[in-house]
Amino acid sequence: MWLRFWNGLFKRLQLRESWVIFFALGTIMLNYPFVQIFNRTDTVGGIPLLYLYFMGGWVISIFVIYLFTRASSLSGDHQDEGEQR
Amino acid sequence: MILSIELVTGVSLLYIVFLFMVAYYADKKREAGKSIIANPIVYTLSIAVYHTTWTFYGSVGKAATTGIDFLLIYLGPTLIAFSWWFLLRKIVRIAKENNITSIADFISSRYGKSQWLGAIITVIALLGIMPYIALQLKAVSSTFDILCGYPYVQLPLLHGNFPLSLHTNFFAAIILAVFGVIFGARRLVSSERHEGLVAAVAVESVVKLAAFLSVGIYVTYGLFDGFGDIFSRISSQGKLLDHLTTLGGEGETSYARWFSTLYLAMGAIILLPRQFHVMVIENSNEEHIKKAMWLLPAYMFLINLFVMPIALGGILQTGGILGADFFVLTLPLRNGHSWLTLLAFLGGFSAAAGMVMVESVAISTMILNHLLMPIIVSLNPRPWFPRLLINLKRISIFVVVLLGYLYQTVVGETFMLVNMGLISFAAAAQFGPALIGGLYWRRGNKSGALAGIILGFLFWAYTLLIPSFIMSGWLSKSILDQGPFGIALLKPTELFGLAGFDIWTHSVFWSLLFNVGAYLACSILLDQSDRERDQMRKFVDVFKAKANGVPWETKRMSKPVTIMQFVTLMSKFIGEEQAHTAIAEYLGNREINEQGGVSEFELPKLKRFTEKTLAGSVGAAAAGAIVESYLSDLGTRMEPVYDIFSTVQASLAESREALYVRLRASEIMNRTLDLQIIMDDLLNLVLKEFKLDLAVIRLIDGSGMLRVRSYSGKGIAGITGKDWEPESETYIGEAFLANRIQFVNDTQYIAKPISRELMKREGIKSFAHIPIARKGEQPLGIMSVFSKGIVGLFNEPFLNLLESLAGQLAQAVKIVKEMEEKERERAQKERALLDHARVVNEMEIAKQIQLSLLPSSPPTLPGIAIAGRCQPATHVGGDYYDFFLHGEHGLDLVIADVSGHSVGAALIMAETRSVLRAQASSDKNVDAILATLNELLYDDLTAAELFITMFYVRFNTENRILSYANAGHNPPLVHRDGMTTCTEIDADGLVLGVRREVFFEHRSISLQEGDIVLLYTDGITETQNREGEFFGSARLCDILAANRDRSADEVVEAILREVGTFCGEAPQNDDISMVAFKVLSVPSVDDINESPPQMV
Secondary structure: OHHHHHHHHHHHHHHHHHHHHHHHHHHHHHOOOHHHHHHHEEEEEEEEEHHHHHHHHHHHHHHHHHHHHHEEEEEHHHHHHHHOO | OOOOHHHHHHHHHHHOOOOOOOHHHHHHHOOOOOOOOOOHHHHHHHHHHOOOHHHHEEEEEEEHHOHHHHHHHHHHHHHHHHHHHHHHHHHHHHHHHHOOOHHHHHHHHHHHOOOHHHHHHHHHHHHHHHHHHHHHHHHHHHHHHHHHHHHHHHHHHOOOOOOOOOHHHHHHHHHHHHHHHHHHOOOOOOOOHHHHHHHHHHHHHHHHHHHHHHHHHHHHOOOOOOOOHHHHHHHOOOOOHHHHOOOOOOOOOOHHHHHHHEEEEEHHHHOOOHHHHHHHHHHOOHHHHHHHHHHHHHHHHHHOOOOHHHHHHHHHHHHHOOOOOHHHHHHHHHHOHEEEHHHHHHHHHHHHHHHHHHHHHHHHHHHHHHHHHHHHHHHHOOOOOHHHHHHHHHHHHHHHHHHHHHHHHHHOOOOOOOHHHHHHHHHHHHOHHHHHHHHHHHOOOOOHHHHHHHHHHHHHHHHHHHHHHHHOOOOOOHHHOHHHHHOOHHHHOHHOOOOOOHHHHHHHHHHHHHOOOOOOOHHOOOOHHHHHHHHHHHHHHHOOOOOOOOOOEEEEEEEOOOOOHHHHHHHHHHOOOHHHHHHHHHHOOOOOOOOOOOOOOOHHHHHHHHHHHHHHOOOOOHHHHHHHHHHHHHHEEEEEEOOOOOOOOOOOOOHHHHHHHHHHHHHHHHHOOHHHHHHHHHHHHHHHHHOOOOOEEEEOOOOOOOEEEEEEEEOOHHHHOOEEOOOOOOOOHHHHHHHOOOEEEOHHOOOOHHHHHHHHHOOOOEEEEEOOOOOOOOOOEEEEEEEEOOOOOOOHHHHHHHHHHHHHHHHHHHHHHHHHHHHHHHHHHHHHHHHHHHHHHHHHHHHHHHHHOOOOOOEOOOOOOEEEEEOOOOOOEEEEEEEEEEEOOOEEEEEEOOOOHHHHHHHHHHHHHHHHHHHOOOOOOHHHHHHHHHHHHHHHHHOOOOOEEEEEEEEEEEOOOEEEEEEOOOOOOEEOOOOOOEEEOOOOOEEEEOOOOOOOOEEEEEEOOOEEEEOOOOOHHHOOOOOOOEOHHHHHHHHHHHOOOOOOOHHHHHHHHHHHHHHOOOOOOOOEEEEEEOOOOOOOOOHHHHOOOOOO
């Protein structure tokens, strides 16, 4: 089941649209008003929430880009297609 | 605590030497073809040159003062990394295919290789980067001072009345500039890749990261007890932590600023000249981008991980934010960790050195290519140009660094590190619209890019640069407070009354608004030039260019240029050796014609190659200008090919027009077999469809001349009236002899004197001679087309079309010729047959006549029975026999053989007959008759070169005496009754017609009843059977003996039958004639009746 999940995910990640969506998502999550959600004085385990949000979000985006590049490596033959569309 | 100046300098020098060795090693490896930088890790580390001292020291400062927004500078690039696989890869691909050298080169190339655009971008980059360089210099000198205390403390002798920090600052500038020269401008290379530089930068990035992580770990886990400890300690100090870790509150980072900083950072990662340089120009493989996409964010994450702890730890340790910019250095120093301090210093030094090196190299390339090159290009190339260029580049590096130094001394200490960097970010952002628009928007044009960038730059300078000068006190503060000349609307930080924003947001908003606005407006309002459109396609369609580009050249050179001329040009800018290597590589797989040149159609490609090669050294805009001016010096220029097909087909191999003409041509060929009509129609078609003035077809004739067979268009006597012998002195002859199209696109530059004169006289501008030949066969003629109006008419597809038409025509000519040939052969055969038939017919008639000359039946005479036969071998023969009655009892018998079997022989025979008849009636003896005959016929026989053998017999039926004379004939056989053998009767005498006077012997014998006499020609005895055996007289005698009781007629029949049997299937070679008579006892009526007249 996991294998199928990963295959499906990789296939979706090969689409140029997925890149754009993640880029847009990142932009939204780094901007007002979304940031406002975490813009509080609370701390989690002694670490300020906003700081944790950014650092955590950063790690997640790096992982997502990593997945993207893995996906596009798998479909190396189709890499130019997105450009021609 | 301070460190000794010797220690710091010594370690720094060692580090510099180490970096240099790395760079040297990388360059050596590259020369050996084993690049050590061609891997994604090194690529990522080189992009990490993004981390300057600003990150290294400034992030901590910012984190300690305004808090969490220091992250934006790195979150922006992380976000934009999502687009790299499309955006960056496209830029890299374009840069590689066009030999791009810098961001200025990239943008100016996109917009028609505009020199103005390149120059303006260079100026903007130079001014925009000034604060950034200043920041590095400031950081290096400040950290040096912090480590060693102020130098005058340790080295008082060096210091006179100079401001305190001048020396370290200035030395830092010089050292970094020298760095730039050593790593970036040791020699001029044809492509702007510097592997040594990249290797050094990559090593520096490792040092940066290691140093920062070491300090971070030391502070977090050495001085304090981990993240939680630091955060909880700081939170016990009141509101400070909340202030630093939240946004948008009173005195905190506003969302507007948050937003603008994020976008500036997103742009800066690629738009800053040094970033563009390492990411695009130094990229060795597109695939590396993929790994860098997540490796670079990871690097950035690691190096930022400890920023907050160090900042907060610094505040906790020092009790305030004073000197927060240098907490990285001061924290270990305060705690006595001198080696860690030194490592941190080297990290910071690496950050500064890497940035200054790459930046100065990138910008000096731009200065050289876009500011100096346009001036140099206008001069005549000289041999010392390569040396001049490299030195200019070195000087430019110093200029870049010293400008930064200047800015730093002017603006001084007023700005925090991070704020100085942002000024540069905002300047670089001005390139964004033109760059991104140029990649995807087809309409984006030069005017738009120029207007956008200039306006954006002006607003940037007014709203950011000027305020930075004002704040440093260099300009009057009143401009900032009241506006220039008291106009409040023009206040640099509240332009047009836009108040309430921070200086960055304010500047970014206005500059980008005008930048994008002008770019869009001008692009929509104004048109692109041809050149811009060409370049646009190369950029926007870089991924599909190869699939369906225009398949043929749309430009041509008005005057041919040789390969050597291009090489000469190149060697003036990149050195002789490199120029030769480059051209050898280019020519490797291309066709070179007999003169050692390339075809006219290859020239534009060669020109582009030259431009591209030069672009690697001097930038595309300058390269274009260099080649252009060189060509114009040679008296040639690029001009558009005349568009013969009226529509440029981008995707189809052949245009509609060409297909139509082909179709019509094949219709013409198939409609008729009349070559004249085909040629006339074809020329009319060509003339009508294309803008030609004259079309001529010449075909080679039997004498080897090219003769005008058809022409269409206004006749020109000098051309249509002339037949040419195929010689290589003329283009037409050359075309015929070499079986290759000869064309001249501009008769002004024609090479052959005969043709030049003719074309000049007739006012022909361009012409082409196309051999009429089938593939791989010798030409049958030449099709020539002439134009009086158009220069450059003949392009590749047009010539291909004409060639194919000529090929079709050759097919038609060949077919018609073959048919004519066959027709002629048939007629000849027919005539021969007719002739033969006539001859045969006439011969038949002659034969009939000849046979009729022979006696139709033997005379009847009592006491004798006679039978005569003649069987000619051919239609007419030379055999002859006759009977004449001589008195009541006398009978003359004569048999003759005229030599040969020709008509001549037959005629002679006829003549002989008449002469003989006249003589026979006389009373002469047989010998006298022959003598007279010889005399009479001698002349004619000699003239006809013939002769006659003849045997003359006279038989008296009363006394049965046979008297005879012989003229060389074979002797008759006499078979006496009762005997089994025969006797031959012979007499002396020469063949008739040999001598005028001949003596003939007269002899006679007496015969008895039952005797048979056979006179015959040699045709009988010389008949051969298959084995080559002669019939012979013995066989003849046997027949006589066997048939002695038969009648004369039967004897003759028997002989003929035997001869026929003997020779079998073999053809009869000679005439066969014989006369037989049998002496009878009592002449009776029955006898006479028994021997009816015989005819063969």
